[in-house]
Amino acid sequence: MAMFVHLTSAANAPRIRRSGVRAESTGQGDARGVYCFPVLRSYTHTHQWLRELARFGSQGGLVAVHLRLDDAEPVRVGRYGDRVRDAQRLVPAADAVRRVAALEDPRGWEVFVPRAIRPREIHRIRAARQVAGWRYRPDAHGDRPCTCAGCRIRGEYGSRRLRERLPHPLDGPPPPARVLLARIAAAGDPGDPAVLKDALHWFGLRRRGPLAALAPLATHPDPHVRAYLVWAVARWSTPGVGDLLATLADDPHPDVRVAVECVREAH
Template identity: 30%
Template structure:
């Protein structure tokens, strides 16, 4: 429905605003209010305009959060209500909503413009609520169409649909592949390069193993503190009778190493001597 028709239906003073919500929360709004975001202190909304896609642009963003059915809540705010407004990912200004709407209407490309209110919207300010048949708008960012979002550890979001699969695909392309255990054992048996040995010992991770960890003893003679600590951690992951003997008989003047050995023995249910 266009902005002019809505204004005809609800002729009170003030622009019609809209917030897209999960349909299951719509029934409580006439008796309650539009609450602040679950992880935010703002109510995000848009101004109804003649561009339907711009007005309801947040719909597809909710889809990324797992929302399946949508509702549009139309409401009004006083002209002097202070809001935060601006383009997505750019600086937002704190100004009266009347000025923010004026700025919004002058934009050649309003996609990505957004408004934030630092309070709840009361039931008296709600004009109407209607179901929205399907999500509209942008995903990831206003200019993301035909681009692949980044799923690196800094950009990727946990809990979004298909995000786990996308992160694995990103890691397969961008992260170095783990060293195989046979290759790691070969390096441990022959190399004196502490950096190469550190990479090799890291290949074992914290996975529990049943084999004899005695092949790791030569690394404890390298006089490298980090390598010594990591090697003892890996020895502690081996569920083998030799493990207890190696840990109990290992001597070190370093308090951190002594504490690590006590911790490893305790995890196995062995009391240190």
Template identity: 45%
Template sequence: MSRFVHLTPARLTATVRRGGLGAPVYCFPVLPSHTLTYQWARELRRRGAREFVAVTFVLPDSEPVDVGHYGKPPERVTAARAVAILRTMPDPRGYEVVVPRRVTAREVRTIRPAPRVTGWRYMPAAHGRRPCACPGCLGRGQIGAARLRRRLGEDGARQGYAELLAGLRSDDPDEVRWALWSLGGRGEVADFAFLAEHPDPEVRDELAEVLTESYRGPAARALLERLTP
């Protein structure tokens, strides 16, 4: 049997327990690397829901599934082959497995809270890189697309550090999150440590993500401990 994990909004937990997962099921193999297994956790949160559960289920090794990078056509293989491909791939970030049929409740093994600060956002290895606002990279109607285009302007110029520090103190939580994401490892942790007490949980989540990906040292570890339940 091959084991996979699917991330779904926590509000659907009871539905999954009763009836399983509706087709198609987007998932990823359960690998030894926790970070790779749950790599989609943050990107999915960006689409609206904040609380997710990880639904682990099993499939027969011979089950036909599709595997591939989210930006490329998938390949039809068996479940066992999909696991082998992603397990041996040097960098499987951005890859996914799609089960074309419904996953039954009997095939579900566990339902647990999904990790909050694991995985990539926007695209693999995107953190700290200047986003692109062209229509190919930022689709019309995507959450936050209009705001991102306004912030980048026509030339997508990188904001200065002083401007980002001002954004961290904005009354608009979206502006604060944008400034945090744009820091890209610049400055000192002390410059934004006050955000650990921010009333908006999404700002605190963004702060934890920034610390995890871009900052090292005692100050970063201490602040991250304050943010970790």
């Protein structure tokens, strides 16, 4: 039996003991499953994702859920960046452990189980020291951090001081809504994708917005504009956002559907 560790919020521990680990994460393609990492001799390598996952918040800290999977269980293994290139390989669980254990530097690697974890596969749940691992990416220490809206996390400890010290040209405050709507109108019909995506970027930094004026972009012929629309309105408290996201969840392009899934998981 191959042993893996899955890191999750301590608040999820009672549910995991009772029902197992839900298949909530999205892997390559449309598969949903659970991310984990092989249990290695090195505690630091085994729990290397702790500090990075802690950046996104947790209730009561993170705990380590140890899983026992059949050696022949098919899983995907690879570096985090390989998700985008669809380069993570589908291999038996035992082979995934051997591959990662043989690496000189296994930092940034991960294993994806394309299904939920059943309760009988939970070996134990224990507290994990919250100081292990890297943040942002392996070897990021000493590099200038990026403070753009896509990289920073709202409310993260020290983020305000970091933005004051290293301002980014894409930081807010965004232009007034009337200015952004004028840019969208001037882009024409159906509209220049570059102009529309720039306006939607700034709309995404707002807490509310003119949803009715942006809703027609849900039928724009460029799927990247539709995906930008998802990210722009996802955090709005404006009534009707849920209905618009439900419409875009059935979009014919996979990038738009994935964007909807991501914002729903984040909230």
